[in-house]
Amino acid sequence: MPHEELMPIGAFAERSGLTSSALRFYADSGLLPPARVDPGSGYRYYGAGQVGRAVMLRRLRELAMPLASVEAVLDSGGDEASRILDAHVAKVVQDAATVRRKAAAVKSVLGRVPRHPLTVVRGPVLADAVEQVLTASAHGTGIPALTGLRIEVSSEELTLTGTDRYRLSTRTLVPAEPPARTWDGTVDGQELRAAAAASRRSPTVRLEAVPDGLWFRMADGDDRHCRSVPGAFPDHRLLLASLGEVTTRATVSKDVLLRAVEEHPGERVGFRFGREGLYVLPTDDEEPESPVRATVTGRALRVWFEVTTLHPAVSTAIGPDVLLDLRGHDQPVTVRSADRGDLTTLAMPVSPPADLNEENGS
Template sequence: MRSIGEMARSSGLSVSALRFYDGAGVLVPARVDPVNGYRWYGPEQLDEARLLAHLRRAGMPLADIRLVLAGWSSTETELVRRLLRTHLRRLERDLSDARGELSTVRALLDHRENPMATHHVATVRLTVGAPELAAALDAVRFAASTDPELPMLGGVLFDVEGESLHAVATDRYRMAVAQARGTSAGALGARVVVPSSLADAMRALLSDGGSVRLGVDGNQVTLEAGARQAAGPCLDHDFPDYRRLVRLPAGTRALVDVAAFRKAVETGPVRTAEAPEPGAGRCDLSVLKMAGDGTVAVRAEGDDDSDCVAVNRDFLLQALAAGARDELILEFGAPTAPVAIRRTDTEESFSILMPVRLDT
């Protein structure tokens, strides 16, 4: 184990930078001493810290770095390579220095062989209630990417483990996870990425209630609802290791009345900033702050921004709608850490929104 000082000397990141990336949930220490708060890092985290140093010197956004680190140990590096190419196209200044840093990362990727988020399929049969599966798809579909440069994110991950199905979607700037339980037959698990169009066709079959049968056979996925069926091939790409992406430092939670909070967001003040999505122009931001009494306020221009977090307003409204509850829990960490929107009845269904830097 390395102390934070040893990790700083070995990785090229400063101590303050390591503290920042801990608070942002990007590089969390393997252990924090509960008595003195000292941070300790595992041996495998040194390579991640060095990779992080290269990517930050190249100016890569934190949202993309999360995905790079999540896929760092994968034998399938397409997502990482596409992220690097997309970032290069966005750079307008200091391109020569950035190319040098990213070339170093590519060379490191070529020597990595240990899989982390391996795309794997098997023959699986899962019987699940139509309302449960419909709720899971509704909770995550809004977060699926439409970016043609990142086709592996253009669908919904179906991660079947035993009798549990996790549905996951992300476009790098938000992520949603939901769970449905059923009864299984066949192999113990499979992980496939269902194209968004096929996921929508499946959702259309789930309006009649009762039970449906989900089947995964090789690269083919099928949903049977009575005599009706939606079937097709899965995306031939790996999905990032979502379990790592949602390991966030514990934050402060606030219970919000969804209708009242939604109205406050819709009618409240907004600020504008460059949208993180390439070519998206500017976007409206809601700047949120949790008060001492546990309420969440939308801050106006000119208010004190300390301990505030800014998120894309449209993304926030979509996450509230996808939560489909009268009350939801908002969890805030550091201003640089994602905001989590959680249900009150389960920890297995939630969404997270990446913060957006305010213009200065």
């Protein structure tokens, strides 16, 4: 490389955002050796073509990535580099959750955090309920409350509710012991998912309220802390109370309905409910309707759903059969277990695809 294309370490540091001392360190570690070292003075010179690698190196180190992983990312292709980055981020998140949990435990031991016993529930039952209701929570939204679950402890029951505004799921549990006090709050969904995994291994879980959330006290001592999340949770009780009259009802096997949804080729799936049964609507005029074994009563109706909304609402239902309570093509549909009503999910219909925008009816 001609001498005039090189830049001294100070100029290269300014262009790359790395300090001169950091550049010397990365040169000695072999990550970013200079293009030329003056044999007499020892001055280091870098080429313009090294700026990109230097900037990427700086960005990776800002992610607290170890040198070995940085080198692997810099020297690998796009897919492998992405895999390494994802693995690093996952580890950082896991480590942060562990540190947060241990810090909360230390504060609890120090006696500086007031604790209020709430109730005791069966661990496996609580784990199932959390996983079922969490499917209705939001992901990647700017509204923190929608990424968590609303937990309410009354004098007789424990209720979990999640919603992403297109779906709402709620389940009520009967505690193993009468609740000691009432409580309500919205807790972090990711931390609650981790607590649920631990709850599954514990015969019972004792819930304790603290100023910043809930403690899940396990029988084996593997306690978990779930933080409260900010923001107002939607008034789901008002929504449930204001639902219109059910005009169409269908009883259908959960597995049969899921298979029909999974085999549908589009992002939206439509159904025709009629006295003769339930049919999956075709995606074009050439295809016939596909029958689904079901018992249907009430008014004939056509309804469309986003697959990503309907599938989790049905898959989390308890038992082999589900009840679909419908109120119109543009009203929330209630998905309930045919034999157990303590888990209820609402799913919002959508408009049919543009090329199938037909009148709803029989």
